Amino acid sequence: MLKNQPDRSKEDQVWKIYPIDMIKLSIRERREQFLFFIGIFVFTTGLLSYGLFHDYGEGRMVSKQDLADQLSRNADFEETIKDQRPTIDSTYKQIMRFDPGVQAVFLESDIKNSLGSIKAAYQRRASDQRYKTFLQASQLYNDLFYDRRELKGNRTDLDRLNKSLEDCKLSTRQLRQTLGSQNR
Numbered sequence: 149m150l151k152n153q154p155d156r157s158k159e160d161q162v163w164k165i166y167p168i169d170m171i172k173l174s175i176r177e178r179r180e181q182f183l184f185f186i187g188i189f190v191f192t193t194g195l196l197s198y199g200l201f202h203d204y205g206e207g208r209m210v211s212k213q214d215l216a217d218q219l220s221r222n223a224d225f226e227e228t229i230k231d232q233r234p235t236i237d238s239t240y241k242q243i244m245r246f247d248p249g250v251q252a253v254f255l256e257s258d259i260k261n262s263l264g265s266i267k268a269a270y271q272r273r274a275s276d277q278r279y280k281t282f283l284q285a286s287q288l289y290n291d292l293f294y295d296r297r298e299l300k301g302n303r304t305d306l307d308r309l310n311k312s313l314e315d316c317k318l319s320t321r322q323l324r325q326t327l328g329s330q331n332r
Contacts, residue, residue: 224273225276225279228269228279228282235262235265236285239259239263239289240289242255242258242259242262243292243293246259248297248300263286263289263290263293264286266285267282267283269282270282
């Protein structure tokens with residue numbers, strides 16, 4: 149035998165142990181297999197149909213009154229959104245225009261009142277989770293308001309410190325000039 153050709157004697161031995169004739173089934177065996185697969189198919193189809201189409205009782209039923217109540221709550225929520233949207237938008241604009249350097253207490257109180265109004269929309273129906281968005285918007289704008297106020301104060305402090313630094317540099321130059329003229 150050549151080295152590159154596979155050893156066919158082992159394959160021939162396998163076929164001698166399991167002849168091809170043993171793989172063929174009789175007509176009776178084929179019928180039995182066919183009926184077995186049909187039975188499995190019918191059982192699986194029945195089981196899936198039962199799971200999909202079985203009525204599990206009154207738990208899935210919704211009464212007309214419950215549906216009407218749900219629709220009424222949805223309409224109330226939509227109406228509250230319509231009422232609060234202008235307040236939320238104007239509060240954002242007021243916060244962005246707010247300048248803490250200007251001594252106008254009425255602007256700050258107006259922003260706080262608007263934030264309270266937004267928060268009150270949540271407190272009217274705190275049990276409904278959808279209304280929590282108003283509380284979150286109020287907290288977000290409150291944080292934004294205090295951050296902007298802090299940022300403006302920090303910028304004012306930074307400008308004041310830069311001016312003090314420039315004054316110090318000018319004073320140092322004048323002292324050097326004075327000391328330089330006295331040394332001559």
